[in-house]
Amino acid sequence: MPPELNAISSDPLERLSFMQASLDHLTDLVIVTDASSDPAIIYVNQAVVGRTGYSRQELIGQSPRIFQGEDSCPKAIARMGKAIRACVPVRVELLNYDRDGHPYWVDLHITPLRDHSGTVTHFVSTQSDVTERKRTETELLMFRTAIDQSPSSVIITDRSGRITYVNRGFEHNSGYSSAEVMGRNPGFRAWKPKTAEEKRQFWDCLYGGQAWRGEFINRHQRGHRMVKRAVVSPVENPEGAITHFLSVEQDITAEKEAQEQLEFLAYHDPVTELPNRRRLFSQLSELLTLMRHDREFVLVLMDLDGFKRINDAYGHLFGDQLLKAMGQRLQQHAIRHESELVVHLGGDEYCLLWRLAEENPEADLTRRLESTHRLLSQQMMIERQTLSMTACMGIAWIDDASETVTSIQRRADLALYQAKQGGRGSHAFFVPELDAVARRRVHLEEGLRLAILRDELSIAVQAQWxxxxxxxxxxxxxRWLKGPDGNPVSPGEFIPVAESSGLIKPLTLLVFSKALDLAAELQALELDIPLSVNFSTELFRDESIINGVLELLDESGVAADRVVLEITESLLIDTQPWVQDNMARLAARGLSFSLDDFGTGYSNLAYLKRMHLSELKIDKRFVDNLPGDEDNRTIVRSILSIARQFKLRVVAEGVETEEQMAFLASHGCDLLQGYLLHKPEPAEAWVAKLSRQKN
Incomplete structure (x- = not known):
């Protein structure tokens, strides 16, 4: 022992002073208590004063519980109490509080001191301040908990790219457990291997100390495809060396699918999944940009014949299935090149963009049109219903790059309109003259609107015998005797204009009103001659028109049985409830119905049974070539037989020869109408003639 220490140690007070000075230099907190049943502090070192803010005078004689608070762990306190009572050492971590109420953590060791006889005389508590460590541990725990509870996939790899950690989000999202992926390279999940260049760019970015951002396409443990948006970052140690890589991945599969669906819907029709008008315009624009001056491409607009009747008969769901099946058929059999397109423009209208053979495009187009007509006419099965379709087509050549998409479609539209005039299954090419036809339609529409307002239309009558x-x-x-140019306009020309423009409603009310005036004249002459008036199917969907008809009937004073409304089969198969209700309203007022053109549409005997019909009309096309045409003979005999079963009167239209009349009369046809018997004549002249004959 050094002589200086021996000198100090020989005096107990000096030794105590030396020990106190030594303890005051410790960074650890030292507290000495007595060994009573409720230990009291007898000594604290300077570290305790500095950490807690209490002075020695304030602490001497106090219980060590002065440092404890409401968040101090009860279990740790109980362990200390049990050890003190048992006079054994104990070590705990405890949350304490300083004089101002601020918390701090200590790693606390309590050791009993014994005298020479072995009796415990004091307890020495040595405490290390671990507040910073506990804060770090808490933050790490929160960080770990947050990572584990994060829905994103978190992967940590070592510098060589082998997995050292994955969170629960990874396990949930990938289907792999942590144990299954440890030590593996994350790339084992790739949907397809990356190229050597992609790998080089990826690792160059990371080893250069930069974060990599991008998308992965991975394979789920169950095998399905997943799209991940990822950020992979290098992790450096304090010396700046890269030790690990941290990857945070988000599953964006649903987002990508939604985006792809939106992009698909932007350029495709939702019913048929075919390209839509927007896609057509886009492709036509690209085509015109690259166009050479030749006749290599054509645009074919196609309109299915009679689709509305099918929709009305079987419902829109059935119609959608038909449209989809037709689109698939065209896609599979009417397209030859990648540059070609089948487009569903909406409703029953399709569009074909064809690239034709360069050596003889006209002949190629003819072959393809004929092939498409045959394709459409092939039977198809929809919900156990067998159907075959026809379509009208309008064709426009795409001649040069100076054209616009709008002008091309307009020309095809005009050609399609012309094709429809030729009947079912027709096609027509655009010719410059169709521009004049289109302008005339517009001219007629305006003229017809004014003619209805000015009451410039008249009626004629064709008698039935x-x-x-x-x-x-x-x-x-x-009759429209004075059109826009001062000349008569044929009903075959202005009635379609009225139907397409919506003028058919005021036109029908006008004609019905004039028919009532004529019926009133006949009634005044005591002539029992009912008059039939054509009534468009569309009108039965409009309650205001039905109300107008009933008001006109009331105002005229004409008996309801003097007026017959001619309807077509499309009305009978209309599934909308208000159509049937409106028909019932008219029937309840005494109006009767004649079914025009029976047998030309989708005839259904069930409709004949439940509707308010009094008459069937045989269409002129079945009367033509009687009695020589065997098919027409069979059809006419069948219609007459059906009518007798349902006790309906039958009118044959288009009777023009003695032979036709004789055949119809011999088979029991009730009434005959046609040029052989009576040509239509103005109503005034007709009723005047009847008046003279009566007198």
Whole structure:
């Protein structure tokens, strides 16, 4: 022992002073208590004063519980109490509080001191301040908990790229457990291997100390495809060396699918999944940009014949299935090149963009049109219903790059309109003259609107006779004797204009009103001659028109049985409830119905049974070539047989020869109508003639 220490040690007070000075230099907190049942502090070193803010005078005689608070762990306190009572050492971590109430953590060791006899005389508590460590541990725990509970996939790899950690989000998202992926390279999940260049760019970025951002396409443990948006960052140690890589991945599969769906819907029709008008315009624009001056491409607009009747008969769901099946058929069999397109423009309208053979495009187009007509006519099965379709087509050549997409479609539209005039299954090419036809339609529409407002339309009558030669009834026909250019306009020209423009409603009310005036004149002459008036199917969907008809009937004073409304089969198969309700309203007021052109549409005997019909009309096309045409003979006999079963009167239209009349009369046709018996004549002249004959 050094002589200086021996000198100090020989005096107990000096030794105590030396020990106190030594303890005051310790960074650890030292507290000495007595060994009573409720230990009291007898000594604290300077570290305790500095950490807690209490002075020695304030602490001497106090219980060590002065440092404890409401968040101090009860279990740790209980362990200390048990050890003190047992006079054994104890070590705990405890949350304490300083004089101002601020918390701090200590790693606390309590050791009993014994005298020479072994009796415990004091307890020495040595405490290390671990507040910073506990804060770090808490933050790490929060960080770990947050990572584990994060829905994102978190992967940590070592410098060589082998997995050392994955969170629960990874396990949930990938289907792999942590144990299954440890030590593996994350690339084992790749949907397809990266190229050597992609790998080089990836690792160059990371080893250069930069974060890599991008998307991965991975394979789920169950095998399905997943799209991940990832940020991979290098992790450096304090010396700046890269030790690990941290990857945070988000599953964006649903987002990508939604984005792809939106992009698909932007350029495709949702019913048929075919390209839509927007896609057509885009492709046509690209085509015109690259166009050479030749006749290599054509645009074919196609409109299915009779689709509306099918929709009305079987419902829109059935119609959608038909449109989809037709689109698939065109996609599979009417397309030859990648540059070609099948487009569903909406409703029953399709569009074909064709690239034709360069050596003889006209002949190639003819072959393809014929092939497409045959393709459409092939039977298809929809919900156990067998159907075959026809379509009208309008064709426009795409001649040069100076054209616009709008002008090309307009020309095809005009050609399609022309094709429809030729009947089902027709096609037509655009010719410059169609521009004049389109302008005339617009001109006629405006002229017809003014003619209706000014009451410039008139009516004519074509009489209906019994086979024995008695005048039985008449059909009212509308006439436009002074069109926009001062000349008469054929009903075959202005009626379609009225239907397409919506003018058919005021036109029908006008004709019905004039027919009632004529019926009133006949009624005044005591002539029992019912008059039939054509009534468009569309009108039965409009309650205001039905109300107008009933008001006109009331105002006229004409008996309801003097007026017959001619309807077509499309009305009978209309599934909308208000159509049937409106028909029932008219029937309840005494109006009767004649079914025009029976047998030309989708005839259904069930409709004949439940509707308010009094008459069937045989269309002129079945009367033509009688009695020589065997098919027409069979059809006419069948219609007459059906009518007798349902107790309906039958009118044959288009009777023009003695032979036709004889055949119809011999088979029991009730009424005959046609040029052989009576040509339509103005209503005023017709009723005047009847008046003279009566007098």
């Amino acid at each position: 019994t086979p024995s030669g008695q005048l039985q009834a008449g059909e009212v026909l509308v």
